[in-house]
Amino acid sequence: MLKIIIPTIMLMPLTWLSKKNMIWINTTTYSLLISLISLSLLNQPSNNSLNFSLMFFSDPLSAPLLVLTTWLLPLMLMASQHHLSKEPLTRKKLYITMLTMLQTFLIMTFTATELISFYILFEATLVPTLIIITRWGNQTERLNAGLYFLFYTLMGSLPLLVALISIQNLTGSLNFLLIQYWNQALPDSWSNIFLWLACMMAFMVKMPLYGLHLWLPKAHVEAPIAGSMVLAAILLKLGGYGMLRITTMLNPQTSFMAYPFLMLSLWGMIMTSSICLRQTDLKSLIAYSSVSHMALVIVAVLIQTPWSYMGATALMIAHGLTSSMLFCLANSNYERTHSRTMILARGLQTLLPLMAAWWLLASLTNLALPPSINLIGELFVVMSSFSWSNITIILMGANITITALYSLYMLITTQRGKYTHHINSIKPSFTRENALMALHMTPLLLLSLNPKIILGFTY
């Protein structure tokens, strides 16, 4: 694992020592090379995990997330080039350093064995993200957004620290590989109910769960493009990954403790999808769509069946790529019109036809069109929730319909129809932007040929 971590850390001296016209080239190239190294981890020979050391391991759940993380850094760097072009050199280097630091912490989080180490790195990802949102966001609301983001997550995760330490006292070790074999049922008591809550709330806030999701639209909308990309694609999946890891220790309370959260998620996915239909702000629409997809992941994780775990993992990867792509597309609009209002830039298909093709593909994968991996994820989750309780099919079906509705609404509003008269002077699509979209879409389409690598450890 050091073969990925040390090069990522070394990206920081690389940015500071590069010449002015080489910083973007150097960092993007080397981060692409690092993501090639991480691809070798996808070769998971058995259900057992690959252990690299006492501190890092990789298993069929964390490998796809790791590959997604390393794949996303060059994409983030490519997406940020335009809005940073007018900044002084030191600030560009600071921005890239923040992204690289975040990347390092994320890689270490996804591969940590010890749960306290996972916790420390989980919290550590907050600091660079906060700095990116607050320092480089564009509107005054970003201050509030940063505070909401930091404090929601910290309020949820401090009880997690206490819970992890008390579990360590009880069982003697928090090394994840050991706990898999030592697992015994938690005795039924009030304090164990609070332990369950303490363990799960941090990840619920991160996912986010419907009632605790207020930080997400703020943070996603106010963040610059790289911040939005990494938030949507990876940081939300940290919550999902944490939940998947920690629910193995929390039986049998999960069978009854999960009910309120299942209700909130099932209802929340419908609510947030419906809110998407009424949004005027493009980034806000994509942010709420993230909440809706993540609610499906929460349902899947709490049901705890093999199929639902497969669906959760596939959905996380698929949503990561799709959501990040949608944010890049919204950003390409924003860079041209400096406004996130959807109706201000309509009919773009006439002006930017190739970008319209990417918009179409992104919207189609967002609404889970077969045979994309989005569909595989959603389908597995719908099937397993149907087997858990027949009635949920109504809510799931309604959600799929409303998702289709708002994805098509977004597509039609921005691409079709007559173009507005004031946007006939926008710049044509840059090659960089087309490359960015292609690099998002290609893994998504290729994975539909072999989805078993992202189906997680219950395949």
Add this chain to the structure above:
Amino acid sequence: MNPLIFTTILMTVLLGTMIVMMSSHWLMIWIGFEMNLLAIIPILMKKYNPRTMEASTKYFLTQATASMLLMMAIIINLMHSGQWTITKVFNPTASIIMTSALAMKLGLTPFHFWVPEVTQGISLTSGLILLTWQKLAPMSILYQISPSINLNILLTMAVLSILVGGWGGLNQTQLRKIMAYSSIAHMGWMTAVLVYNPTLTMLNMLIYIMMTLTMFMLFIHSSSTTTLSLSHTWNKTPLITTLILITLLSMGGLPPLSGFMPKWMIIQELTKNSSIILPTLMAIMALLNLYFYMRLTYSTSLTMFPSTNNMKMKWQFETKRITLLPPLIVMSSLLLPLTPMLSILD
């Protein structure tokens, strides 16, 4: 002040604390405290104006009261044990009185009212000495009597201190008052774990002193005492803004910076001793502290405060050279990976 006299007075302060920390006779400890108190008054009054006089008077009155209470506890202890050596305190009354006296010296709730006012009235360097060096002596006595302290009183004072330190600092814009409330909250954390594992109190003290030293030196470097003047540092020394950001986040206890280490260790020790609600409560209340640190970072490093056009062409005297600043900054932010080295403290 005449350098010779200043050196003598400073040495007396140091000597006073050393006497407190190294004596085994209760009377010598009391003498050490008095020496410390008398010698630090001129240091607090380095600038001669009514504000400083008021602050020094408040400090003197509270500390003298605390010394008197300490003397009473010593005498009661003498009465019940018949000897002057410091071991544990033999009588619960004496223990309670001694704990209150030391809490008054440290600035724990409910004896915290002097800390913001005194810190605000004195210069930045004197405030630095007040909030770091002066805490060493009472803490060392608490460490030595820790087996016999009444747990209820100490924990109540600790939790209330964390609350007061958090809530009190929320409405402040003066940097010295912010540091004072942060000191109250950190003292709360330190005393909470005193009965369970005094080594962690010392660890917390060490890291707190490092971080407070760093913060004060950064303030001295930019000669700023209010949030507004701190927000001009991007103009004077842009690097300082980044360092202020890092150090403030470390004081707030965010991983992966070293300020997280004492909090983590304290939570671990408290949880090992089967108190679970207490560390959760303490950790959540530390978020209040984090909020006003974040507000400081917002105005300093992360945004640009509204300023006039003159600000962009500011002239200034030659930059002060603060020798110890780089190592202090490194230590106050990057020590977390060295946590396994804590085993040497045993």
